[in-house]
Amino acid sequence: MAEYILQARNITKKFPGVLANDHINFDLKKGEIHTILGENGAGKSTLMNILDGIYYPNEGEIYINGKKANIRSPFDSMRYGIGMIHQHFMLVDTLTVLENVILGLKDQSFFINKKQIADKIIEISDKYKFDLKPFAKIWQLSVGEQQRVEIVKMLFRGADILILDEPTAVLTPQESEALFEILKKMKSEGKSIIFISHKLNEVMEISDRITVLRKGKVIGTVNKEETNPVELAKMMVGREVLFRLQRKPLERGEEVLKVENVEAYNDRGIKVLNKIGFTVHKGEIFGLAGVAGNGQKELAQVITGLRKATSGKVFLLGKDITNQHPLVIANSGTNYIPPDRLKVGLIPNLSSIDNAILRRYRKNPIGSGILVNYKKAREYTESLIEKFNIMVPRIDAPVKLLSGGNMQKLLLAREISENPALLIAVHPTRGLDIGATEFIRKKLLEVRDSGMAVLLISEDLDEILMISDRIGVIYEGRITGIMDAKDADVHKIGLLMAGSTEEESATVH
Numbered sequence: 001m002a003e004y005i006l007q008a009r010n011i012t013k014k015f016p017g018v019l020a021n022d023h024i025n026f027d028l029k030k031g032e033i034h035t036i037l038g039e040n041g042a043g044k045s046t047l048m049n050i051l052d053g054i055y056y057p058n059e060g061e062i063y064i065n066g067k068k069a070n071i072r073s074p075f076d077s078m079r080y081g082i083g084m085i086h087q088h089f090m091l092v093d094t095l096t097v098l099e100n101v102i103l104g105l106k107d108q109s110f111f112i113n114k115k116q117i118a119d120k121i122i123e124i125s126d127k128y129k130f131d132l133k134p135f136a137k138i139w140q141l142s143v144g145e146q147q148r149v150e151i152v153k154m155l156f157r158g159a160d161i162l163i164l165d166e167p168t169a170v171l172t173p174q175e176s177e178a179l180f181e182i183l184k185k186m187k188s189e190g191k192s193i194i195f196i197s198h199k200l201n202e203v204m205e206i207s208d209r210i211t212v213l214r215k216g217k218v219i220g221t222v223n224k225e226e227t228n229p230v231e232l233a234k235m236m237v238g239r240e241v242l243f244r245l246q247r248k249p250l251e252r253g254e255e256v257l258k259v260e261n262v263e264a265y266n267d268r269g270i271k272v273l274n275k276i277g278f279t280v281h282k283g284e285i286f287g288l289a290g291v292a293g294n295g296q297k298e299l300a301q302v303i304t305g306l307r308k309a310t311s312g313k314v315f316l317l318g319k320d321i322t323n324q325h326p327l328v329i330a331n332s333g334t335n336y337i338p339p340d341r342l343k344v345g346l347i348p349n350l351s352s353i354d355n356a357i358l359r360r361y362r363k364n365p366i367g368s369g370i371l372v373n374y375k376k377a378r379e380y381t382e383s384l385i386e387k388f389n390i391m392v393p394r395i396d397a398p399v400k401l402l403s404g405g406n407m408q409k410l411l412l413a414r415e416i417s418e419n420p421a422l423l424i425a426v427h428p429t430r431g432l433d434i435g436a437t438e439f440i441r442k443k444l445l446e447v448r449d450s451g452m453a454v455l456l457i458s459e460d461l462d463e464i465l466m467i468s469d470r471i472g473v474i475y476e477g478r479i480t481g482i483m484d485a486k487d488a489d490v491h492k493i494g495l496l497m498a499g500s501t502e503e504e505s506a507t508v509h
């Protein structure tokens with residue numbers, strides 16, 4: 001018994017209309033990294049939220065070090081040494097690192113010794129080489145840095161059972177590598193870690209054991225050494241998954257998007273787009289590769305009107321749309337899958353219906369006059385849910401109750417179904433399980449075949465290479481190279497991403 005630091009026995013959690021966890025048994029050994037794998041909506045986050053005291057199960061028990069634990073709130077889980085990083089971060093943007101770390105601590109006296117706390121944050125931060133400044137505001141930090149704040153927050157509270165719910169979904173490959181080093185160090189210090197990811201290569205790299213869930217049930221637990229990605233995929237989906245896509249030859253048409261010498265600044269006032277220029281044509285997928293933070297986010301914002309270009313021009317189908325209002329640009333035929341589904345893409349407190357028709361409520365037949373035709377809106381939403389295989393608790397439940405991957409599917413369904421001239425897709429398959437990822441990539445190829453121009457912005461080089469027709473590389477706000485996908489490979493793109501010029505990268509071959 002003592003071998004296990006945490007055991008879940010027969011955990012069952014019902015939500016209205018959904019059996020999210022169905023008699024789950026799960027063991028965590030002391031000092032292991034145990035991955036939970038499963039399709040979108042399989043019940044992973046629900047189980048983790050139960051361990052963290054956010055939800056209380058309908059049935060089942062949790063044992064910590066062999067003794068039955070009574071976890072009814074995150075305070076309780078903290079007492080048992082459990083700390084969790086949620087799928088969607090829970091930091092408060094406008095507060096400092098320090099304020100976020102102490103937020104929600106129970107014994108918050110009026111006389112908090114900020115100096116002492118700052119010292120402790122720096123101590124933890126130094127130990128893991130985080131370089132965090134206790135008095136920096138959260139909004140000033142990159143996503144990777146924000147995640148480190150979450151880790152410091154857990155460690156500050158003395159957690160020795162760490163739960164990380166899809167921590168790498170929002171990280172660059174480099175940041176993920178850095179996180180893995182941190183996890184390995186924590187493990188060597190005897191901490192026990194539960195890790196969730198949809199990326200099988202990561203799972204194979206970091207795990208000691210892997211438990212697979214499907215539709216709320218445990219399918220099995222395997223040792224990493226005794227399994228492989230094909231077997232895991234099969235356990236997860238219940239069938240073989242093919243990682244191959246059929247694609248038709250390119251029929252490149254007229255120019256749909258033209259970005260010309262555009263310059264722009266980021267939120268911190270630093271110039272992040274530096275005379276950037278490229279075109280995207282009808283019927284092609286233009287993949288833009290690059291390490292995050294090289295201007296990708298701001299570029300998408302400038303094209304969609306969410307950020308001002310300080311110089312240069314953006315043309316859509318020959319029409320100058322530079323610095324137009326976002327609604328005007330959207331209505332001229334641009335759809336946008338933003339990187340942050342909960343901040344820009346969806347409205348968490350509104351229902352699936354409201355979110356699905358966000359771009360249609362002014363148009364017939366859903367919007368007629370000033371009224372929204374709810375029957376039509378519901379039918380439309382139902383059709384999206386069916387086509388994109390989205391799991392919703394109820395169609396009129398707030399989308400914040402959907403699992404992470406299902407939110408992403410709803411957003412994708414809405415934006416892809418509009419048939420715009422231009423689709424800008426930023427990390428479209430982020431957080432999707434392997435089946436859904438394959439489905440979305442097929443969809444992107446389908447809309448390309450039907451004549452849409454697609455600008456795909458992704459850090460996932462496999463994704464870029466798999467579906468793009470042409471590939472551009474962005475580095476420090478400039479395009480360092482553009483090539484046909486058939487002439488591209490990971491090595492060549494990798495060099496351009498690191499700032500080499502096209503000539504330099506060509507000579508290395």
Ligand SMILES: Nc1ncnc2c1ncn2[C@@H]1O[C@H](COP(=O)(O)OP(=O)(O)OP(=O)(O)O)[C@@H](O)[C@H]1O
Nearest residue numbers: 015020040041042043044045046393402403404405
């Ligand atoms: N508070 C809630 N109310 C109603 N239904 C819920 C609630 N929380 C989760 N669900 C439902 O429970 C099911 C399991 O969701 P969960 O978030 O655990 O999935 P997941 O395995 O983490 O998926 P993903 O990989 O997409 O994050 C989903 O159908 C989800 O919609």
Ligand SMILES: [Mg+2]
Nearest residue numbers: 045087403404
């Ligand atoms: Mg989840």
